[in-house]
Amino acid sequence: MEQVLVVNRQALEAKLGGQVWVTDHLDDLRQFILDHHTFLPRQQAEYDATVRQIIPYGILRRGGEYFLLRRLKGQTEARLHDKLSLGLGGHINPTEESAADPIEAGLRRELAEEVILPHLTALTCVGLINETTGGVSDYHTALVYLLETDGEVTVRETGKMSGSWVAPEDLREAYPALETWSQIVAQGLIFPGIV
Numbered sequence: 512m513e514q515v516l517v518v519n520r521q522a523l524e525a526k527l528g529g530q531v532w533v534t535d536h537l538d539d540l541r542q543f544i545l546d547h548h549t550f551l552p553r554q555q556a557e558y559d560a561t562v563r564q565i566i567p568y569g570i571l572r573r574g575g576e577y578f579l580l581r582r583l584k585g586q587t588e589a590r591l592h593d594k595l596s597l598g599l600g601g602h603i604n605p606t607e608e609s610a611a612d613p614i615e616a617g618l619r620r621e622l623a624e625e626v627i628l629p630h631l632t633a634l635t636c637v638g639l640i641n642e643t644t645g646g647v648s649d650y651h652t653a654l655v656y657l658l659e660t661d662g663e664v665t666v667r668e669t670g671k672m673s674g675s676w677v678a679p680e681d682l683r684e685a686y687p688a689l690e691t692w693s694q695i696v697a698q699g700l701i702f703p704g705i706v
Contacts, residue, residue: 514550516603516613517562522547523652524563524641532699533639540639541614541654548613550605557650567618568598568640568653570696571628573660576676577701579685583671594690597682597697598653599625614654626664626674633659640695653692657700 526543527533533540544565556564571578580596601624603617610616615634622628640653666674677685679701686697 513553513602514605515553515556516544516548516565516607516617517551517556517559518544518548518565518652520561520563527639527641529641531640531642532695533641534637534699537636537639537654541636544654545613550608553602560649562650563652564650565603565614566600566651566653567603567614567621567656568600568692568696569618569622569634569656569658570597570637570700571599571626571658571660571664573662573664573676576678577682578664578674579677579682580666580672580674582690583673595685595688595693596690597693598655600653600656615656618656622658625668625672626666628658628660628662628664630662631658631660633657635659638696638699640692642691642695644691648691655696655700 526540548565551559551562556562577597580599582594582596599622600618601621603613607613607616607620635657636654637657638655640655642648664674666672682697683702686694689697
């Protein structure tokens with residue numbers, strides 16, 4: 512049974528002050544997560560309102576373009592069917608616990624599972640998503656990483672998703688079709704105040 516990294520919901524939300532997109536004190540927030548996490552069976556964590564699962568959520572950028580994914584119907588979670596997404600990532604498992612930074616280690620593992628990314632030039636934590644609008648969002652918090660590359664990216668799981676590079680103006684046009692976390696990232700990081 513998969514074990515996933517969680518933190519106490521009340522303690523985390525006390526630090527976030529109700530903000531949905533957080534960019535201040537990210538190092539402190541990451542350290543809080545690293546210092547106060549535990550692992551629970553995923554099946555339990557998915558329905559435990561006392562904890563938040565921490566998800567590293569990577570956004571790929573090459574020059575001025577962003578890598579946009581389409582999750583294919585019937586091959587992924589129902590909430591993501593035919594949705595567009597900027598994010599790659601997933602749960603952090605106990606296998607990452609021994610790494611210097613378990614959050615980044617979890618992100619790198621998820622990236623390796625989902626795409627072929629030969630040349631990563633930078634990896635920077637740029638935000639935290641604390642969306643609590645119901646459903647899945649009430650159980651997950653995303654640490655958003657900007658992943659810079661100067662090469663090509665190839666989707667591994669072609670039966671589950673496809674991907675292509677898009678300019679910000681194309682992303683703005685696709686905004687209504689983005690899944691919620693990607694909309695939050697687009698508003699906060701790519702074109703703040705424009706949507």
